[in-house]
Amino acid sequence: MDDLKLHRSKGMIISPEITSALPYSEVEDITKEILEKTHFRPKLGIICGSGLGGLAESIENAEVIDYSEITGFPVSTVPGHAGRLVFGKLSGKPVVLMQGRAHIYEGYPLHKITLPVRVMKLMGVTTLIVTNAAGGLNENYRVGDIMIIKDHINLPGFSGVNPLVGPNDIKFGPRFPAMSTAYDMGLRQTAKRIAKELGFSDFVREGVYVMLGGPSFETVTECRMLRMVGADATGMSTVPEVIIANHCGIRIMGLSLITNCCVMEYDSPKVANHKEVLETGQMRSKDLQKLVSTMVKELEL
Numbered sequence: 221m222d223d224l225k226l227h228r229s230k231g232m233i234i235s236p237e238i239t240s241a242l243p244y245s246e247v248e249d250i251t252k253e254i255l256e257k258t259h260f261r262p263k264l265g266i267i268c269g270s271g272l273g274g275l276a277e278s279i280e281n282a283e284v285i286d287y288s289e290i291t292g293f294p295v296s297t298v299p300g301h302a303g304r305l306v307f308g309k310l311s312g313k314p315v316v317l318m319q320g321r322a323h324i325y326e327g328y329p330l331h332k333i334t335l336p337v338r339v340m341k342l343m344g345v346t347t348l349i350v351t352n353a354a355g356g357l358n359e360n361y362r363v364g365d366i367m368i369i370k371d372h373i374n375l376p377g378f379s380g381v382n383p384l385v386g387p388n389d390i391k392f393g394p395r396f397p398a399m400s401t402a403y404d405m406g407l408r409q410t411a412k413r414i415a416k417e418l419g420f421s422d423f424v425r426e427g428v429y430v431m432l433g434g435p436s437f438e439t440v441t442e443c444r445m446l447r448m449v450g451a452d453a454t455g456m457s458t459v460p461e462v463i464i465a466n467h468c469g470i471r472i473m474g475l476s477l478i479t480n481c482c483v484m485e486y487d488s489p490k491v492a493n494h495k496e497v498l499e500t501g502q503m504r505s506k507d508l509q510k511l512v513s514t515m516v517k518e519l520e521l
């Protein structure tokens with residue numbers, strides 16, 4: 221008996237939020253709908269964070285579909301997130317790239333935010349490169365640093381906010397997926413070696429990403445607390461996508477661009493703002509493109 225039937229047979233009340241997570245067959249239909257619009261059959265997926273959509277510039281023979289044209293896809297409402305699915309070739313390999321994502325603070329439920337990842341899985345994607353803009357908590361980080369994510373803290377998850385809440389469909393993955401190896405070690409090693417070869421070592425780091433719900437930026441005390449528990453950078457995305465990707469067996473690499481340094485001192489006149497986030501994205505855009513495209517050239521998919 222599948223999880224949903226089991227829930228019902230026990231007379232459990234399932235909230236509309238939980239039941240509205242799309243069943244496998246509907247994710248299959250959406251995947252089919254998209255694949256009818258492109259001849260590309262990508263094994264690599266890329267998600268672009270705030271201001272990082274420039275990664276799409278490296279894609280050859282691009283075929284573009286607006287999220288608004290795809291059944292069930294969340295439409296991006298935040299500046300710096302174009303809201304387009306881009307198919308094409310990167311370093312000779314077929315890819316699907318999300319130019320922008322959706323976030324909890326836009327009002328979307330987690331299953332909708334992460335639907336594109338399940339669609340990627342059914343398209344045949346085996347590796348996902350997920351990027352974001354993040355505030356630096358680590359005192360050694362500078363604006364413009366690129367952080368290879370080695371682990372995350374799912375802070376919303378501490379209160380039960382997890383994209384896997386609800387009946388589990390084993391066709392996607394197990395009820396209790398491990399997360400301790402979510403960020404593939406081999407991919408991280410390759411990224412570090414390539415960063416060295418490209419002369420990027422001065423600004424490429426490795427660290428821990430913590431997700432908060434947003435949209436308000438963190439207070440000074442929140443930043444201090446997050447640093448104390450081992451986080452190097454903070455943002456409002458990525459973790460739900462990584463949980464869903466890892467659940468269905470996709471290999472993951474995460475990159476955070478440190479777009480601002482978090483305010484760690486009380487009464488500092490500095491404040492975080494989205495304009496600075498987008499400007500830093502512009503500044504480091506070419507280096508990020510170079511790092512990702514060089515990596516993709518080497519990837520066995």
Ligand SMILES: O=P(O)(O)O[C@H]1O[C@H](CO)[C@@H](O)[C@H]1O
Binds near residue numbers: 298455493
């Ligand atoms: O995580 P991405 O989508 O890169 O965006 C980051 O930038 C926005 C804040 O400036 C927030 O949405 C934060 O999560």
